Structure formats: structure tokens, C-alpha cells
Amino acid sequence: MPTPNYFLESRNRAFNKALDLASRAADSNSSILLLGESGVGKEVFANYIHHLSSRKDNAFVAVNCHAFSEYLLQSELYGHEKGAFTGAYEKRIGRIEEAHGGTLFLDEIGDTTLDVQLNLLRVLDNKKIARIGSNVLMDIDFRLICATNRDIKQRIEEKKFREDFYYRISTIVINIPSLRERKEDLRRLIDYFIFKYAVELKKDIFNIEVEALSALMNYNYPGNIRELKNIIERLVVLSRDGMISIKDISEEIYINPSSPLLLKDVRAAAEKKHIEKMLSLNDFNMTSTAEQLGISRRQLFNKINEYSIYKH
Numbered sequence: 001m002p003t004p005n006y007f008l009e010s011r012n013r014a015f016n017k018a019l020d021l022a023s024r025a026a027d028s029n030s031s032i033l034l035l036g037e038s039g040v041g042k043e044v045f046a047n048y049i050h051h052l053s054s055r056k057d058n059a060f061v062a063v064n065c066h067a068f069s070e071y072l073l074q075s076e077l078y079g080h081e082k083g084a085f086t087g088a089y090e091k092r093i094g095r096i097e098e099a100h101g102g103t104l105f106l107d108e109i110g111d112t113t114l115d116v117q118l119n120l121l122r123v124l125d126n127k128k129i130a131r132i133g134s135n136v137l138m139d140i141d142f143r144l145i146c147a148t149n150r151d152i153k154q155r156i157e158e159k160k161f162r163e164d165f166y167y168r169i170s171t172i173v174i175n176i177p178s179l180r181e182r183k184e185d186l187r188r189l190i191d192y193f194i195f196k197y198a199v200e201l202k203k204d205i206f207n208i209e210v211e212a213l214s215a216l217m218n219y220n221y222p223g224n225i226r227e228l229k230n231i232i233e234r235l236v237v238l239s240r241d242g243m244i245s246i247k248d249i250s251e252e253i254y255i256n257p258s259s260p261l262l263l264k265d266v267r268a269a270a271e272k273k274h275i276e277k278m279l280s281l282n283d284f285n286m287t288s289t290a291e292q293l294g295i296s297r298r299q300l301f302n303k304i305n306e307y308s309i310y311k312h
């Protein structure tokens with residue numbers, strides 16, 4: 001198994017508590033339930049736990065339960081014999097069987113049906129499975145880690161989640177905070193992803209414009225680390241002359257700040273964008289740009305200085 005590549009250093013109390021629980025639980029065989037919004041790194045945590053455990057040299061098998069209909073999920077999990085149903089042309093090993101000796105990670109467990117939950121409960125109790133279309137029971141040994149971004153307690157109240165199954169999968173519950181709740185880690189995560197993509201994309205990145213950094217630091221990241229990662233990849237791809245620029249940051253990032261933006265900052269950002277656009281349309285001719293903007297050349301010159309606008 002290759003060593004996974006992720007950044008788990010943190011100055012946040014809740015995140016460090018989650019890390020501490022994960023490492024203390026890693027070597028037991030107890031079922032772990034990871035809770036947190038989409039994109040906070042639940043699969044990364046599951047993988048981290050697997051690598052800290054004595055099962056690390058065996059498989060880590062991840063299944064996204066949300067990605068399958070109930071029927072296909074059962075076949076994905078248990079596998080099937082040739083001819084078990086129409087379309088089963090070949091024998092197929094299920095994901096649970098693949099996880100034998102290792103770790104099974106069931107993502108979006110909150111989205112499974114009561115039948116799927118009941119079957120899994122039996123497997124956990126009996127430690128045996130049979131492929132669909134076969135009566136042969138096989139002994140199976142895996143460590144279960146589940147994750148969800150749903151409110152499971154509410155699903156139980158709605159009778160959409162079996163309470164007995166919930167207790168079975170949640171011996172250890174780990175809450176992973178959203179990125180908004182761990183702002184103190186944001187700067188180092190930004191640097192981590194810039195470095196990661198600079199290496200991957202073979203681009204030298206020397207600097208990040210102050211405005212770009214401040215926009216990234218103020219955004220609220222509803223998609224959490226997944227969103228941050230995508231934004232930085234895009235910025236590194238688009239970077240020129242080793243510089244990450246505010247120009248490549250989409251508007252959406254300004255309009256969803258985690259803390260309210262001052263009106264003067266919003267005004268300044270919009271003004272800067274518009275001046276840049278007009279300068280570029282006028283091929284950086286100061287006289288015609290100033291004329292079209294309805295300001296004097298001197299005022300335009302001051303704005304260019306104030307907003308650090310460069311000709312590219």
C-alpha cells in the first residue's frame with residue numbers, strides 16, 4: 001500500500017480531537033462512524049485510520065453507497081455467481097470479500113435502505129457472507145468504517161435507519177469539523193495545495209497576490225477541503241510568471257465570505273476588476289480609459305497604484 005498523501009497537521013482543537021480519537025481507535029477492531037459535511041475529508045480520515053492499523057498491508061476498500069441503486073449496491077458489496085441474475089455473465093467478487101483482512105469504508109451510509117442495513121448487520125454479527133446466487137458462506141474478517149453527512153438520529157426517528165445497525169457501526173464516533181470551523185488551518189492548507197499542484201503540474205509558483213490570498217482566506221468554503229483543493233488547482237493551472245493572481249479568482253469567492261465583507265472592500269474589488277477590464281480593452285491607453293470611466297487621467301493613475309494593477 002502506498003503511503004497516502006494528505007495534510008493532517010492542525011491548530012484547531014476539534015480537528016486535533018478527531019485526529020487523536022482516530023489514532024487511538026486505529027488499532028482496535030471497533031467500528032468507526034465518521035461524521036461531517038461533504039468534502040471535509042471523511043475518506044481521508046478512513047484511509048489514515050487504515051494506515052495506522054495493523055491491517056495496513058491489506059486492502060482499503062471504499063464504497064460510496066449513494067452511487068448505487070439498492071439492488072446494485074447489494075451486488076457491489078456481496079458479489080455474485082455467474083448466472084445469478086440476468087446480466088450476470090461472469091462471477092464477480094464483492095467489495096466485502098475484497099476487504100478481507102483489511103478495512104471496508106462505506107461512505108454515505110445514511111443513504112442506504114433498511115434492507116441493505118439489515119444485511120450488513122447480519123454480516124457484522126456472523127462474520128460470514130455469501131455471493132448472490134450462492135449458498136456457500138465464507139468467513140470474512142474486515143474492519144468497518146462508515147461515514148455520513150446526514151443527521152442519522154433524525155433518520156432513526158423517521159424510521160429510515162435501523163437503530164440496532166446504528167449502534168453496531170458507531171462504537172467510536174468521530175466528528176470532523178468543517179473548514180469554516182478551522183480557519184486557523186486555512187493558510188497552511190492553501191500552501192500545501194499550492195505546493196502539491198506546483199509539483200504535479202510542473203509549475204514554479206513564487207508568490208500569491210495579497211488580494212488573492214485575502215479572498216481565499218475570507219471565503220466560507222461550503223464544499224470544504226474538496227472545494228479549496230479544486231480552487232487552488234485551477235489557480236495554479238492559470239498562474240503566470242510564478243504568480244497566483246486575484247484576476248483568476250471567481251466572483252463567487254467574494255460573495256460568500258465567512259465573515260461579512262465591508263462594503264468598501266466589495267466596492268474596491270469591483271472597481272479594480274472593472275478598471276482592469278477597461279484598461280485591457282483600451283490596450284492600456286490611459287487617456288481613453290480615463291475618458292470612458294468618467295475620471296481624470298490623474299485619478300486613474302492613482303487607482304492603478306492603489307490596486308496594484310499591472311499590464312500583462
Ligand SMILES: Nc1ncnc2c1ncn2[C@@H]1O[C@H](COP(=O)(O)OP(=O)(O)OP(=O)(O)O)[C@@H](O)[C@H]1O
Pocket residue numbers: 005006007008036037038039040041042043044045107147149225226229
Ligand atoms: N487533510 C487533507 N489533506 C489533503 N487532501 C485532503 C484532506 N482532506 C480532504 N482532502 C481532499 O479533499 C477531497 C475530499 O475529501 P474526502 O473525499 O475525504 O471528503 P469526504 O468528507 O469523504 O466527502 P464526501 O462526504 O463528499 O464523500 C479529496 O480530494 C481529498 O483528497
